[in-house]
Amino acid sequence: MVKLLTIEQASEILNVPKASLRTAAEEHGYLVRIGRAVRIDQDQLRDLVEKCKIPPIGETSSKKWPRNADLSEQRDIVDRCKKAVEKLKLQGRKKS
Missing domain, CATH: 1.10.287 (Helix Hairpins)
Structure with a gap:
């Protein structure tokens, strides 16, 4: 079962600003949009962090x-x- 998190929930888990997380997730294709709801798959948070490493x-x-x-x-x-x-x-x- 897929666990989708709000931007706010994911930003709290990663301890990063909501706007920064949303921008990074959008740039790397990790946002899930269902209607007006915007979510991030909890299982993909680690991949997103890896993509953002400098x-x-x-x-x-x-x-x-x-x-x-x-x-x-x-x-x-x-x-x-x-x-x-x-x-x-x-x-x-x-x-x-």
Whole structure:
């Protein structure tokens, strides 16, 4: 039997903000929408956390791609880089 959690319940379990969890779950395809209800499968929380892990800085910086990275992993890496660049651009605008 599938156990679906609300965003609030899942965020309490993981000890993360609700908005951050919802964004990550949506980006990685872990949201379950039934009508207007939005839920996360409890059994997929561990997978979601694994998807959100950031590799150590020195681990991939000297390589173009991890050797065993498939296309979806490469897209995830590119997406994280784009978000980091946008964040830095916004920080630069705020200081000016």
